[in-house]
Amino acid sequence: MSPHDAPPRPSAPSRAARSRRAGALVAVAAAALLAGCGAAPGQGPAPHVTTPAAPETARLTEADVNAWLDGVIPSGMETGGVVGATVSVVHDGEILTARGYGLAGTGDAPTPVDPEKHLFRPGSVSKLVTATAVMQQVQAGKIDLDADIKQYLDFDLPTEFDTPITTRHLLTHTAGFEERVTNLIRLDGVRANLREELVTDPPTQVYAPGTTPAYSNYGNSLAGYLVERVTGTRFEDYVQREVFDRIGMTSSSFEQPLPERLADRMSGGYNDSANPTAQPVETVTTSPAGGLTSSATDMARFMLAHLGAQTGGTPLLDEATTKLMHQGALGAEQLGGLADGPRMTLGFFDESRNGHRIIGHGGDTNFFHSHLQLYPGGGAGKGTGLFVSFNSTGVDRGVQGVRNAVLNGFADRYFPKGTGAEGTGAGGTSTGGAPAMEYDHDAAPLARDEAVKLAARVQGEYDSSRRMDSTLLSAIDLTGRTTATAREDGTLLFQPGPASEGPAVYEAIGEHTWREVGGQRVLATRTEDGRVTGIVYEDAFTLLPTPAQRSAGLVLPVLLGSLVILVLAVVSWPIAAVARRSTGVAPRDRAGRPARVLAKAGTLSGVLALAGWAVSVTGLMQLQEIPAAQIRVLQLFQLLALLAVIPAGVRLHDDVRRRTGWTRVVGSALVLLALIGLGWFAVEFNFLAPDISY
Structure with missing residues (x-):
């Protein structure tokens, strides 16, 4: 999952990412023992899924969306070996469509997916619900976005820097925590206990707060625990009452295991259609970061609420708080040059495409792979939302191909370049809409001489900020690195490209910004004393120079x-x-x-x-x-x-x-x-x- 091509952004590392990174460490140790190469076997790209070409004036209507989804998803699932999918689309204040594809249950009596009945695990899309709950308490004055979170906690959180961690840092993945995966997802049916997970062996803080985007499940879960602390209500109970019940999300829960009223509606989770045996139900132990279970229609109600168009109940957030939550949350004062590219909001990623403002979040568990995107409209109740979830990883990670086809294809069909914020639902002529992107994706490339100087500054070997820095799995970094090579024409060759598995070429469009040639990704760099100290990609991920040793x-x-x-x-x-x-x-x-x-x-x-x-x-x-x-x-x-x-x-x-x-x-x-x-x-x-x- 990315702002543009939607590779996964997991609540735990996705199955593909975990296999790739674990395979890398195996290669470091085992391949050398066998006198083989020292790198992991290359992973091929996700299977290609053909997206039907958009007609000149594809209208965002129920009939057209249904026909388009029916053309994209079943063929993509068949190609990728995916068992089942559920999807919902909202537009201008109503649920435009909700559809199910494939199977929610296999075996002697196969059960087709019902988008209203069957429950899927959205993974890290859960973080949007958690961020919403946090912002409710910001709105109520019980949480200060910029106060030291230690004043809210009832345990001693070890930190390594004098700068305090704030709630803003937690929601923007800049609290500075390294990655930990021990017990993150369990398959033994254990009941999640949020405080116990947070207190037991917290990850080391390796970056100064507010300086380095580094995706963190632990940080988001801390944010959820703040809600529990300031309200005196267990997190799962609070979200049930103040989020789900408010807007009629009757098929949603953070409880793990699920309550009896929902348990028999749970879709099976599968490896792929070639091995359609349901796997054990997963428990995400830090529940705010990925413990949600929901249906496509319930997620549609959540999207409508964020677009200011819920069909009943009390609004989740007032207009001012919603606007605050949806805009970039950190600036140049904290991030330096990194702020010149896509930035995290207070929970959402900037996933803009074709010149349209899109905010969203993806999520992956071991078996479920999901994504939610909002296209904010020109006023209260306006706008569009898309939610999709798959219940299997697919053959050779085939779910990536079909998920990308849905997300990118939807944007390209209904929100192509040159249309207003309401996309082709308004005939492509709307002039109102959401705030423009905070960077100019379509800026002209810099002059060659200037680009050559900037490229030389960026050239080098980089590690991801989302890494297990202080643990025995830190050696995984050895084969998961990105190399940036300056080319004679002033462009940069990244191998592999940030958030992709193949090489990618970027051209300079600003002192700190680089645009993918032939693509839509944008990178931003931060420099100190003429030396690049970070390259941000996908809002919450930073490439950091590899230490010489x-x-x-x-x-x-x-x-x-x-x-x-x-x-x-x-x-x-x-x-x-x-x-x-x-x-x-x-x-x-x-x-x-x-x-x-x-x-x-x-x-x-x-x-x-x-x-x-x-x-x-x-x-x-x-x-x-x-x-x-x-x-x-x-x-x-x-x-x-x-x-x-x-x-x-x-x-x-x-x-x-x-x-x-x-x-x-x-x-x-x-x-x-x-x-x-x-x-x-x-x-x-x-x-x-x-x-x-x-």
Whole structure:
């Protein structure tokens, strides 16, 4: 999910993203053991879904939308191997349509999806409901957007910077937290306990508040907990009463497990249509960030409420608070040059396309993949909204292709360039509408000479701000990096492109802004002393320069070389023993034997540690937790390998002193260097950290 091409923005890392990143770590460890490459296998793009071409004057009417959806979604689901989908569209104060496709239940009695009856898991779209609840308390004067949140909490939140965290930071993903995935989504039916999850092993704060967009489930869940604190009402109960009940969302709940009245309406969650076995119901343990369950028609009511056109009850927010929530929430004072591009609102992402202001949010669990977009109109009750959710990931992540086809195709058909804010529903002639985008997507490219200078400044290797910086999974960054290369014509080649799997070329359209050539994404950079310190993409994600000591060009050769040497050393032991017996060569004398034995033990421990990490992360790819005892055993092996540097050094010294021959001296030196290299890697990437959460 992105402002333009809608790749996923998960409440937990999406199944595809988790597989890609876990596969990367497996590659770092296992591929080296097999003397293969040090990078993860490349992932191909999501299956292409053909979107029917828009007629010259496609009208945003029920009949046209239904016909268009019927042409896009079923074919995309078939191509991508998706089991079921639910969708709703609102326009100018009413539910224009709600439709279901495929199956909500498989087995002996397949059940077609009913958009009103069947419940789906919108994942991180839940954050919009949470942000709405927070803004209700801002409107009521119980929460100050810019006050230190510690005044609202009943536990000690560890922080690393003097700047306080505010509610504004939480809603804009700038509180500075690293990513954590331990227990984020569970499949054992456990009942979610928000406070317990927030208090237990909170993520480390790695960025100063308000400076670096870094998507955070923990931060959003903290925002939900503030509501609980200031109202004295459990978060799930508050949202039920003050959001769902107010606007007639009778098929929605944050309760996990679902209440009995809704449980039998839950759609199954599936891997793909080739394996249509319903998976266990997921529990998102930090419920405000992704615990919502809802129907397409209920999500339509939520969209109408945000467009100022709910059909009954009390408005969720007054007009001024709604406007505040929908506009960019941080400026150049906090973000510097990053503010020159798309920015987070107080909950929504800026997903503008074709010159139209679009705000939205996507969400992914292990099995459900969803997105909500609003096209604010020219006044109260005006505007358009689209919600879509799928109940399976699909073959080769096929859900990405059909989801993109729906989101981008809808915008291109009904809100093409040159139409007013009401799109083609008004014949493309409307002149009213939502505030314009806060950056000029259609600006002319800068002159070549100036672009060349700017591109040279950006060139380099970057890591995502959404990363597990202090945990033992930080090594995933090694193969999930983006490289920016300055080209002769002043454009930048990103490999892979931000929020995409293939390369992308960007051209400079401002001192801090870059536009995708042939696309609609916009990047913004921040510089300090002529050096780029960040590149923001998709509002809540920032590319940060890779520290020299973590550069893949340094780390992977050191790691690969170390592992090859250690594996060859282990393999050589039995070969040498057999050779000695067959030739009658006497074994080495006992002098220096303790150092040799300890060095060998450390060498074997290093190989076992890396093999164990590879197996463990493979388990993560299959949604399995790594037992704490298993991690501690692997850390023990890793520690023994590090300590073996001492006896390996003694062994080398002994071989040189006793002139045992150049082959033994070289072999001992190589093993020593390999143990040092492996030990450096383990320390640098936290494999020996006392905190084993991830």
